[in-house]
Amino acid sequence: MTRQNPPKLFVPPSAQVTLAASRRSFLRSAAIGGALLGSSSLLAACGGDSGGGGSTKTVKFGVNEAKDSGAAYQRMKGFADAYQKKSGVKVSANYVDHNTFQESITTYLQGSPDDVFAWFAGYRMQQFAEDGLLTDLSDLWPIDGMGDAFKAASTSSDGKQYLVPYDYYPWAVFYSKSTWDKNGWTPPTTYDDMITLAEDMKGKGLAPFAFGDKDGWPAMGTFDILNMRINGFDFHMGLMGGKEAWDSNEVKKVFETWGKLLPYHQEDPLGRTWQETATSLAKGEAGMMMFGTFIGDAIPDSVDDLDFFTYPQIDPSIPADSLDAPIDGFALASGGQNQDAGKAFLKWLGTAEAEDAANAAADAPMIGATPARARTATLPSSSSRSRSSRRPRTSRSSSTATPIPASPPPS
Amino acid sequence: MIPSIQTFLKNPSDIDGLTKSIQEQKVSIFGS
Numbered sequence: 500m501t502r503q504n505p506p507k508l509f510v511p512p513s514a515q516v517t518l519a520a521s522r523r524s525f526l527r528s529a530a531i532g533g534a535l536l537g538s539s540s541l542l543a544a545c546g547g548d549s550g551g552g553g554s555t556k557t558v559k560f561g562v563n564e565a566k567d568s569g570a571a572y573q574r575m576k577g578f579a580d581a582y583q584k585k586s587g588v589k590v591s592a593n594y595v596d597h598n599t600f601q602e603s604i605t606t607y608l609q610g611s612p613d614d615v616f617a618w619f620a621g622y623r624m625q626q627f628a629e630d631g632l633l634t635d636l637s638d639l640w641p642i643d644g645m646g647d648a649f650k651a652a653s654t655s656s657d658g659k660q661y662l663v664p665y666d667y668y669p670w671a672v673f674y675s676k677s678t679w680d681k682n683g684w685t686p687p688t689t690y691d692d693m694i695t696l697a698e699d700m701k702g703k704g705l706a707p708f709a710f711g712d713k714d715g716w717p718a719m720g721t722f723d724i725l726n727m728r729i730n731g732f733d734f735h736m737g738l739m740g741g742k743e744a745w746d747s748n749e750v751k752k753v754f755e756t757w758g759k760l761l762p763y764h765q766e767d768p769l770g771r772t773w774q775e776t777a778t779s780l781a782k783g784e785a786g787m788m789m790f791g792t793f794i795g796d797a798i799p800d801s802v803d804d805l806d807f808f809t810y811p812q813i814d815p816s817i818p819a820d821s822l823d824a825p826i827d828g829f830a831l832a833s834g835g836q837n838q839d840a841g842k843a844f845l846k847w848l849g850t851a852e853a854e855d856a857a858n859a860a861a862d863a864p865m866i867g868a869t870p871a872r873a874r875t876a877t878l879p880s881s882s883s884r885s886r887s888s889r890r891p892r893t894s895r896s897s898s899t900a901t902p903i904p905a906s907p908p909p910s
Numbered sequence: 911m912i913p914s915i916q917t918f919l920k921n922p923s924d925i926d927g928l929t930k931s932i933q934e935q936k937v938s939i940f941g942s
Contacts (some may be wrong), residue, residue, distance in 0.1 A: 758922035
């Protein structure tokens with residue numbers, strides 16, 4: 500398979516992003532649904548390479564991607580293989596299906612976890628840090644090339660860092676350029692424009708929004724963006740932080756709006772995985788898809804045909820200047836048997852060299868956490884840049900949601 | 911939250927019941 504470039508990316512300078520979110524959902528949202536319950540035995544049983552536990556020449560690596568599951572797995576294997584080759588330390592990787600990993604994480608960390616494991620920034624990391632399940636990584640910070648926003652997202656309530664970020668992925672509305680060019684469609688900027696576009700798509704036999712939620716988490720992205728567009732960034736962060744009520748009129752309005760939009764989404768979403776959903780977009784069966792930039796992992800051969808726009812404004816009084824941009828990272832389990840080797844591995848994982856190795860091993864690259872990495876993986880979209888530059892800048896930020904680097908520096 | 915969202919996708923009409931259920935789950939887990 501030919502290696503592809505990722506979708507062109509430009510996060511508007513004015514955009515406020517929810518770095519506290521995970522790639523798949525927010526901690527508190529997931530925890531409410533009991534999604535973190537599970538058995539550590541699942542993680543222990545799945546896909547691990549053999550290797551000694553406490554040897555200084557072995558570090559155990561818990562990976563939240565199943566073997567041979569696509570580009571994300573390839574990147575993780577790329578990390579492991581490159582470090583093993585460089586350091587001489589055996590990386591004993593434990594590859595586990597992504598959803599299984601999340602469902603089992605609590606008991607996994609409370610049992611006999613791997614040393615280094617893949618996880619998420621923000622609330623989902625903070626909870627485990629507060630419970631004493633993570634090792635303090637403050638001595639690894641500052642990490643070259645990673646700014647304050649990434650540090651904040653890696654910091655728990657005690658002010659210490661517990662994560663080494665490696666990528667981030669804004670959520671936006673993706674579409675096939677060839678399909679849109681053929682039909683003369685342009686990105687909508689308002690709710691009414693979006694409905695008009697959706698009606699035209701339906702009239703031409705396309706489902707306006709490709710939509711699947713068999714995995715449980717993809718629909719959360721739609722909830723998040725609707726909440727931000729209807730109630731604003733601050734309310735959304737307050738809701739995610741447990742400061743707002745879920746039975747409030749504000750949240751009801753989100754679901755009411757979503758209910759009106761559902762007829763423009765593909766039917767039977769609970770029977771469709773995110774990969775199948777992305778494939779339907781690539782095949783021209785649907786016109787748009789609200790998703791993260793890792794959409795390319797599912798359709799690497801179609802990435803060059805993808806473009807995106809930020810979700811349109813819904814309430815005219817609330818600018819469309821916020822979006823989700825979750826961060827992935829690596830943490831050190833306090834129950835890991837080889838703390839020194841784990842920390843040494845983490846120090847390397849925070850380098851541009853590590854990201855380059857991961858991307859070189861994969862069919863579709865990730866967007867790295869440092870500007871140096873981003874420079875190698877992304878270029879700003881001219882269409883997105885011109886659109887976003889018209890938006891007003893804002894300076895609001897908080898400890899859990901801060902602007903990220905707006906665009907890669909010039910190469 | 912995830913089961914609640916999936917319930918909503920199957921039956922988007924009962925928003926009061928949905929949001930009440932999510933709020934009750936939040937309180938049971940986080941205490942407020």
